Amino acid sequence: MKNNRSEHPRTHCIRCGECCIVASPTLQAQDLPLIQGGAIAARDLFTIRQGELVWDNVIEAFTVTGQDILKVREKQEGGCVFFDDNAKACTIYEKRPAQCAAMACWDMAEFMRVYKGAKLARRDVVKDGVVLGLIEAHERRCSYEALQAHVKAIETDGEKAVEKVIGLLKFDHQMRPFLLQKLGLNPDEMDFLFGRPLADTVVMFGLKVVREPDGTFFLTRVEKRVPG
Ligand code: SF4
Numbered sequence: 545m546k547n548n549r550s551e552h553p554r555t556h557c558i559r560c561g562e563c564c565i566v567a568s569p570t571l572q573a574q575d576l577p578l579i580q581g582g583a584i585a586a587r588d589l590f591t592i593r594q595g596e597l598v599w600d601n602v603i604e605a606f607t608v609t610g611q612d613i614l615k616v617r618e619k620q621e622g623g624c625v626f627f628d629d630n631a632k633a634c635t636i637y638e639k640r641p642a643q644c645a646a647m648a649c650w651d652m653a654e655f656m657r658v659y660k661g662a663k664l665a666r667r668d669v670v671k672d673g674v675v676l677g678l679i680e681a682h683e684r685r686c687s688y689e690a691l692q693a694h695v696k697a698i699e700t701d702g703e704k705a706v707e708k709v710i711g712l713l714k715f716d717h718q719m720r721p722f723l724l725q726k727l728g729l730n731p732d733e734m735d736f737l738f739g740r741p742l743a744d745t746v747v748m749f750g751l752k753v754v755r756e757p758d759g760t761f762f763l764t765r766v767e768k769r770v771p772g
């Protein structure tokens with residue numbers, strides 16, 4: 545979010561909620577106690593995995609993340625899940641994340657100081673060794689680096705590379721219900737544990753998944769968002 549002092553000639557927060565409606569916060573390292581204490585649950589979060597495309601409100605552009613980051617979920621209509629539209633208030637105000645506490649739309653200096661600090665990642669939160677092993681195995685098989693390499697190879701290798709892309713998307717797609725059944729994981733925590741489904745995020749490479757009624761899916765081209 546750019547410093548919009550000219551649009552907001554304020555000297556203090558009037559709790560208008562604009563910043564909560566525009567976007568949800570990313571968690572910083574110092575936010576870990578909020579999860580440990582239960583103010584924020586894993587189901588309230590999703591992971592943006594290394595190499596994934598994300599809209600950065602600070603620079604107001606899409607950017608590819610160089611690391612795993614945790615974000616508070618947003619409502620379907622947009623805005624942070626913790627924002628109560630009727631009350632126009634944060635439902636976890638006393639325990640809101642560091643980025644929110646630092647937000648002062650008329651002077652972004654403190655926000656930028658916090659924003660530049662260390663971010664929280666899945667490995668800081670997940671303590672179960674089996675689940676951590678699954679996260680790592682998923683990362684090895686379905687990294688954005690691997691997906692990008694297969695997408696790039698479509699130009700030279702054609703159908704063979706398309707099959708590899710579909711193979712990754714299928715693995716990611718089928719692994720989720722399998723693990724839910726086998727390990728009794730919480731379905732609402734899957735996007736936190738394994739990031740958003742590749743079938744949704746592959747759009748960053750200019751591909752879109754079309755699902756057939758029989759469960760099979762194929763790829764079509766859309767406008768690409770990631771350079772290279
Ligand atoms: S910091 Fe957020 S809630 Fe406070 S005045 Fe600015 S936009 Fe509104």
Ligand code: SF4
Pocket residue numbers: 563564567568569616624625626627628633634635636637640641644
């Ligand atoms: S956690 Fe609270 S203060 Fe932060 S964006 Fe969400 S509603 Fe706003």
